[in-house]
Structures are given as structure tokens and as C-alpha cells.
Amino acid sequence: xxxxxxxxxxxxxxxxxxxxxxxxxxxxxxxxxxxxxxxxxxxxxxxxxxxxxxxxxxxxxxxxxxxxxxxxxxxxxxxxxxxxxxxxxxxxxxxxxxxxxxxxxxxxxxxxxxxxxxxxxxxxxxxxxxxxxxxxxxxxxxxxxxxxxxxxxxxxxxxxxxxxxxxxxxx
Amino acid sequence: xxxxxxxxxxxxxxxxxxxxxxxxxxxxxxxxxxxxxxxxxxxxxxxxxxxxxxxxxxxxxxxxxxxxxxxxxxxxxxxxxxxxxxxxxxxxxxxxxxxxxxxxxxxxxxxxxxxxxxxxxxxxxxxxxxxxxxxxxxxxxxxxxxxxxxxxxxxxxxxxxxxxxxxxxxxxxxxxxxxxxxxxxxxxxxxxxxxxxxxxxxxxxxxxxxxxxxxxxxxxxxxxxxxxxxxxxxxxxxxxxxxxxxxxxxxxxxxxxxxxxxxxxxxxxxxxxxxxxxxxxxxxxxxxxxxxxxxxxxxxxxxxxxxxxxxxxxxxxxxxxxxxxxxxxxxxxxxxxxxxxxxxxxxxxxxxxxxxxxxxxxxxxxxxxxxxxxxxxxxxxxxxxxxxxxxxxxxxxxxxxxxxxxxxxxxxxxxxxxxxxxxxxxxxxxxxxxxxxx
Numbered sequence: 001x002x003x004x005x006x007x008x009x010x011x012x013x014x015x016x017x018x019x020x021x022x023x024x025x026x027x028x029x030x031x032x033x034x035x036x037x038x039x040x041x042x043x044x045x046x047x048x049x050x051x052x053x054x055x056x057x058x059x060x061x062x063x064x065x066x067x068x069x070x071x072x073x074x075x076x077x078x079x080x081x082x083x084x085x086x087x088x089x090x091x092x093x094x095x096x097x098x099x100x101x102x103x104x105x106x107x108x109x110x111x112x113x114x115x116x117x118x119x120x121x122x123x124x125x126x127x128x129x130x131x132x133x134x135x136x137x138x139x140x141x142x143x144x145x146x147x148x149x150x151x152x153x154x155x156x157x158x159x160x161x162x163x164x165x166x167x168x169x170x171x
Numbered sequence: 172x173x174x175x176x177x178x179x180x181x182x183x184x185x186x187x188x189x190x191x192x193x194x195x196x197x198x199x200x201x202x203x204x205x206x207x208x209x210x211x212x213x214x215x216x217x218x219x220x221x222x223x224x225x226x227x228x229x230x231x232x233x234x235x236x237x238x239x240x241x242x243x244x245x246x247x248x249x250x251x252x253x254x255x256x257x258x259x260x261x262x263x264x265x266x267x268x269x270x271x272x273x274x275x276x277x278x279x280x281x282x283x284x285x286x287x288x289x290x291x292x293x294x295x296x297x298x299x300x301x302x303x304x305x306x307x308x309x310x311x312x313x314x315x316x317x318x319x320x321x322x323x324x325x326x327x328x329x330x331x332x333x334x335x336x337x338x339x340x341x342x343x344x345x346x347x348x349x350x351x352x353x354x355x356x357x358x359x360x361x362x363x364x365x366x367x368x369x370x371x372x373x374x375x376x377x378x379x380x381x382x383x384x385x386x387x388x389x390x391x392x393x394x395x396x397x398x399x400x401x402x403x404x405x406x407x408x409x410x411x412x413x414x415x416x417x418x419x420x421x422x423x424x425x426x427x428x429x430x431x432x433x434x435x436x437x438x439x440x441x442x443x444x445x446x447x448x449x450x451x452x453x454x455x456x457x458x459x460x461x462x463x464x465x466x467x468x469x470x471x472x473x474x475x476x477x478x479x480x481x482x483x484x485x486x487x488x489x490x491x492x493x494x495x496x497x498x499x500x501x502x503x504x505x506x507x508x509x510x511x512x513x514x515x516x517x518x519x520x521x522x523x524x525x526x527x528x529x530x531x532x533x534x535x536x537x538x539x540x541x542x543x544x545x546x547x548x549x550x551x552x553x554x555x556x557x558x559x560x561x562x563x564x565x566x567x568x569x570x571x572x573x574x575x576x577x578x579x580x581x582x583x584x585x586x587x588x589x590x591x592x593x594x595x596x597x598x599x600x601x602x603x604x605x606x607x608x609x
Binding site for chain 2: 038039041044045051055070088102103105106113120133134136
């Protein structure tokens with residue numbers, strides 16, 4: 001996108017219209033930079049070529065760290081006072097596995113949250129840029145990049161594809 | 172669900188956002204009443220701290236009383252929230268969507284309240300840090316071979332996970348409120364919604380994260396109540412030392428939690444005009460699940476008696492005979508009737524499709540589940556191995572005050588929630604109707 005490119009946003013009433021519009025806009029040679037929607041849509045993600053989420057790796061890493069931490073914590077605390085209680089060995093696998101399991105879940109969830117922060121991009125202080133509040137309610141918003149010369153042509157195309165609202169322009 | 176087929180994205184937004192308008196006088200009166208109840212409970216606790224834990228009815232041989240009964244009861248209540256929000260999400264049960272948010276909220280508040288009771292039971296609550304694995308000058312560390320230490324880790328993990336799961340689910344809905352409010356309210360929701368804008372990439376990652384949350388919460392919920400049951404089962408007390416305790420506690424937890432979901436949902440749909448979202452079909456599905464969990468719980472009661480008889484262990488047999496016909500027989504039969512017999516009334520379609528019997532039976536199940544905890548906890552230690560160590564336990568007014576205060580605190584928090592945050596997930600409802608019309 002060149003430095004003087006502008007973003008035009010069109011609003012659509014449902015997913016089918018939005019999907020058809022995205023395909024048409026892309027076929028006309030414009031770049032769809034983003035789609036805002038009130039619900040998740042795999043079809044839209046495929047149309048935009050959105051990459052597969054990598055959050056699972058954060059979760060898995062968190063889980064592994066949690067298991068090791070839980071087990072290590074239990075072993076460490078037991079070895080600080082090596083007194084046999086109720087005939088159980090100092091390093092007792094089964095009770096310590098319970099602690100390891102709980103911390104596996106805890107750290108996996110914390111890894112998941114870290115994934116949300118880094119992959120979903122939250123918190124996003126600049127969310128209002130190109131965003132129409134209607135998109136959280138019931139409408140779908142397509143952001144399309146264009147050169148200033150092609151802006152009028154793009155607006156016509158958006159109206160032609162079913163955009164229901166006057167388009168906004170943002171640099 | 173016939174009525175949900177007429178819903179649109181707009182009507183869902185309008186219905187839910189209308190519940191967040193300025194409440195009337197009746198709401199504030201009930202809030203004030205619940206707040207006074209919570210303060211009364213806190214005062215009773217303060218009195219106990221000041222005078223000593225002797226003001227509670229716990230004494231030799233029953234050292235575990237209503238504080239731990241309430242702890243187990245509230246942990247159980249919490250579990251159904253996770254069942255509805257996580258396990259039914261993984262099973263793609265559509266009827267969960269209208270009640271999932273309220274159930275998750277119930278989980279968060281119930282775990283917080285459950286977590287208070289070990290502090291109260293402890294007496295000297297300021298020494299609770301002894302239970303935490305913190306480096307200290309005395310080089311004393313917690314012993315993780317103890318099931319009580321499993322509890323500390325499990326409950327704190329459960330509280331963290333359920334709170335994060337609840338908040339993550341709220342983010343898209345908070346953005347909806349942000350986009351439709353002004354002034355200070357907009358500023359607050361701007362911060363809370365973290366700048367959510369529903370981009371395709373955001374949704375892709377968010378959906379994956381939510382699925383993983385549900386996948387992790389599911390084994391957690393089963394493990395947490397199993398851990399709570401091991402507080403008892405890993406001891407040698409007759410009536411406690413049994414391998415059925417973990418599944419028995421988990422089934423009981425879900426049974427009580429589902430009943431609490433009904434108790435909360437029925438007034439909620441009437442007062443907040445949610446009839447179009449929380450349909451009779453949804454309530455009916457909960458009632459059917461309660462019949463299922465009631466049968467499991469009934470089977471567990473029967474198994475306990477059978478195992479006591481089949482073991483030919485004199486003390487075990489005596490304990491269960493005493494439970495059914497001894498000092499705590501009324502509590503025992505309240506438990507049996509309320510948890511296994513009364514829920515069977517839901518087998519009648521007429522009963523499970525009418526809000527009043529639905530509501531009344533859910534209250535009975537709640538009462539029955541509280542008594543189940545009473546019978547398990549007080550019953551076994553009151554009548555263990557040696558006749559000269561037998562004794563009875565009755566809660567005192569301090570314990571009663573703290574218990575009533577806990578219930579008031581729960582309803583106070585829940586009432587605050589329903590008027591300030593969306594009590595039905597707008598996003599999940601929209602997804603549901605979108606998939607139906609696809």
C-alpha cells in the first residue's frame with residue numbers, strides 16, 4: 001500500500017453479502033485490508049487468507065512449563081523437610097502428580113491468555129481507526145485500500161455489491 | 172426452539188442491552204437487603220475472630236462443621252457453571268448458549284464464596300499464608316502429600332481459570348456495550364473491552380483461544396471436585412474412606428449447580444424479559460439433565476450402602492445404619508428425597524414445562540444437596556470407630572449468620588452483575604441463530 005493510500009469502509013447486512021462483496025472487490029483488483037464482523041466466520045477468514053491461529057503453541061508451552069513447575073515445587077518442598085509421613089515416600093509420585101496436573105492447567109491457561117494478548121492483538125488502543133461501531137451489533141464492515149484516484153470507483157463498487165451505508169474514508 | 176428462529180442480531184442486542192438500563196426502586200431495595208445480609212455475615216465472622224473459633228458449634232469429635240459443609244456446597248454450585256460453559260460448549264449443545272453467561276458468573280462468585288470458608292474455618296484467618304508455598308525464615312513449606320494442600324492449589328487454579336474464561340467470553344459483548352454508550356460508561360467499557368473491533372484475525376485467534384479454554388476447563392472441573400472429595404476419601408474415617416467419592420462428588424456438584432442455574436434463570440428471564448432468549452426448551456433441557464444427575468446421585472447413595480454391607484466391615488455397616496436411622500436420620504432422608512425422588516417429578520412433561528414447579532423443585536434440590544454435604548461431613552466424624560468418641564454437632568447462631576451472609580453475598584453480587592454486564596452472551600446467541608439459518 002502506498003503512503004497516500006486511503007481506506008474506504010463499506011457496511012453489509014449479512015455474511016453471504018459480505019463474502020460475495022469481498023470476492024468481487026478482490027477480483028476488481030482492490031485490496032481488502034480487513035473485515036469487521038459481529039460473529040466469527042471461517043468463510044471470511046478463508047476469503048481473506050487469514051493464517052491459522054498459533055495460540056495452541058502458547059497453551060502447549062504453558063502446559064509443559066506448568067507440569068514441570070508443579071512437580072518440581074512438590075519435590076522441592078518435600079525435600080526441605082525429609083520426614084516420612086503416613087509411610088509415604090518423600091518423593092511421592094501420585095500426590096505430586098495432582099499438583100503437577102493442576103499447575104499444568106493453570107499455566108496452560110496463562111499461556112492461552114498470553115496468546116490472546118500477542119496473537120489477537122489486545123489491548124488495541126487504535127481500534128477506532130477504520131472501525132464502524134455498527135460492526136459490533138449486526139453489520140459487517142469491509143475495509144478496502146485504494147489510491148485517492150480510484151476512491152470514487154471503489155465507492156461505486158461497494159454500493160454495487162450491496163453496501164448499505166455511505167462509506168467512510170480514512171487515511 | 173421455535174421462538175429463537177424469529178430472533179435477529181438486532182433483537183438480541185436490544186433485548187440484552189435493555190436489561191442494562193437504570194434499575195427501579197425494587198431492585199435497589201433487594202440489593203440493599205442482600206447487602207445488609209452480607210454485612211450481618213461479615214459481622215458474625217468478625218465476632219468469631221474477636222472471641223475465638225469456640226463460638227462455632229464445632230467440638231470434639233466433630234471439628235468440621237458448616238464452614239466446610241458450605242465450602243463443599245459452594246464449590247459444587249460453581250461446577251455446573253463450568254459444565255454449561257465448557258463441557259456443553261465442546262459438545263455443541265445449543266441450549267447452553269442463553270444460560271452460559273449466567274452460569275459462568277455463578278461459577279466465579281460461588282468459587283469466591285467457597286474460598287472464604289476455609290479462611291473462616293481456620294479461625295486465625297491472617298495465618299492463611301502458611302498454606303502458600305512461600306519462602307520464609309522458618310524454612311517451613313507446605314506438605315503436598317496432603318489432600319488439603321491439593322485443595323489450595325486446585326481451588327486457586329479453578330478461581331483463576333474460571334475468572335479468565337468468564338472475562339474472555341465477555342470481551343466481544345463489552346465492545347457492543349462500549350459502542351452503544353456515552354460518557355463515563357463508554358470510557359469504562361472502552362477499557363474493559365480492550366479495543367475489540369471484531370477483525371477476522373481477531374475472531375480466528377479468539378475462537379481458538381476460547382476452544383482451548385473450554386478444553387482445559389473440562390478436566391479441571393472434574394479434578395477440582397475430585398480433589399475436594401479426597402479431603403475425605405484419603406482419610407480412614409468410616410463413610411469417608413471410599414473410592415466412589417470422586418465421581419459421587421462430581422455428579423453431586425453438577426446436580427446442585429444445575430438446580431442453582433434453574434433457581435437463578437427462572438426469575439432472571441421473568442424480571443429481565445428474557446423469555447425469547449431463555450426459552451422453555453432451555454429450562455426443560457436443564458430439568459432433563461437434573462433427572463440424569465439425580466439418578467447418578469441416587470445410584471451413588473445406593474452403592475455406598477451396598478459397599479458398606481458387602482464389605483462386612485462392622486464399623487462401616489454401623490456408620491451407614493446410623494446415618495439412615497440414627498441421630499441424623501432426618502437430614503439423611505431429606506438428602507435422599509430431595510436429591511433423588513423429587514427431581515424424578517421432572518419426568519412429567521407437564522411439570523418440567525411449567526416455571527413454578529420447575530423453580531420449586533430446583534429449590535428442593537438445593538436444600539437436598541446442602542444436606543448431603545451435612546450428612547457426609549458431620550455424619551461420619553460424629554460416629555466413627557469408638558462409641559466413647561461419638562458425639563453430635565449442631566451449628567450455632569454464628570455459623571448460621573455466616574451461612575446466611577454467604578448466600579446474601581452471592582445474590583448481592585449476582586444482582587449487581589445482571590444490571591451492569593450482559594447476562595446473556597449476545598455473541599453466542601448470534602452465532603447460534605446464524606448457524607441455524609445457514
